[in-house]
Amino acid sequence: MDIKQLRYFVAVVKEGGFSGAAAKLHLSQPSLSKAVRTLEEQIGFQLLERTTKRVNMTESGQVFYKRALYILAEMDIFEKEVNEVKVAGSGEVRLGMIESVKNWIPNVLSWYRKQYPDMHVVLKEVLGRNDIEQALRDYAVHICLTNEFIDEPDIVTAPLYTEKLVLVMSASHPLANRDTVHLADLSEEPFIITSKGFQTRKNITEAFEEAGVGMNYSYDADRFETILTLVEAGIGISIIPRNYIGEVVPDHLAIRELDSPSLERTVYLAYVKNRYRPPAIDALLQRMLESV
Template structure:
């Protein structure tokens, strides 16, 4: 039994067809059939069976598929790690991030490049709890900056800062002159909020629920930048992380602190526990912590 056989089997299980799997693997269908027959002979179990819908996994096949998928993932991750060891100081750092982190993260990277001028970066906006987990487990990124409170035994979740949310309003809105505002004071305003699936939306709606009030959601958006543009046109108000508003300056809007003990969030640095991380990544971790600590002093 070897890695090649496992990859053949997993591909067939996913495609549910020998012909489709053979095409995907770029081998002949007879060769693929022979490889699976040998695999079943070695395991002494029937792993695949035909039914009215095509191919299906047997009970043994289901277990074998689950374990094979895990082994292939670990094998592919190992190859990535070995490649990174060869490219110490000259490789690529892949980072998953949330939109609100882009302002301060780029400042960190600017200083980091002075020490590691040949390092390249891949930046990917990764949103949603499951997407964050999958991107780390599949080694698509070295680490992710996220506001998702990920609970997974394979992932190390490090809090890097906590912050409050603020209300962003157009300068012509009468409430723009207030020093602070309560959630029940904006119930008649058209609220701009992230669409379902975003942690920011959940944090904000949880706060409204805790306060016992219901918001008037008028616009649903995917990017905070879009929310700011709508506010600039005077079409509503929005609630944004304090750090985002601090850097996303607009002369046409005003931010107001929100008087609510329920409206805050934590931002995390998440990485896979058992993955080898190059020295340059560890240095970037240290630079991030140093930058955040300096800004919070």
């Protein structure tokens, strides 16, 4: 006994005979009649009483019919759910990201919400390279936005855009009155820098080393949010991605671009190469790549 046989039997009952059911099912009447007869042989009792004008269910057929309707209804729900899983997976997309993409990602997510309103989006902050690789391989995230180029055979790292790293200071800082600031001007300033192991720290230290300028390391912090809070309070200066600040610079902050090739970085989109991604998740990945 299979689902197709149940559908055939139910169609015969609903149409009141084999001819109407055969037309609805796009089958020949002899094929349909044979399929129902085979079903009766398999279950071991008669379902229908056949007359020249119409068919009627036997008493056992009535019980079987009710159960068949229930099974088919459940099967329809199951098929819909399977199709939803095929398109959307669990209905959740998990996106790893670095802080500086906070002003880039909203446009992409706005489009995504319109296209896939039922998808739940989880944004996870993933910073260090080891954390990124582990999050991708453990399926903790589907996609990761990072400033780390990951050279691994199982991970694709595609460039999205480049961003400047700029000097940030309190608007009341003496250097804020200058139109041009050089790295040499910062050697004695208390510097707030991202923690060891972060790519941004590497970019900054390389810029100072290339310029032959020393740094006055005063504070380490994991997050740009913390760094800006300290800068705003006049505790020190820092260098962070321009995109993190946004288009409008707050009145209490001042920023300056510094002349160093190391103070520019690429933001990448990273994902596991051979991982199956449901269409609803793959659509987000493709949209990000197309937004470059």
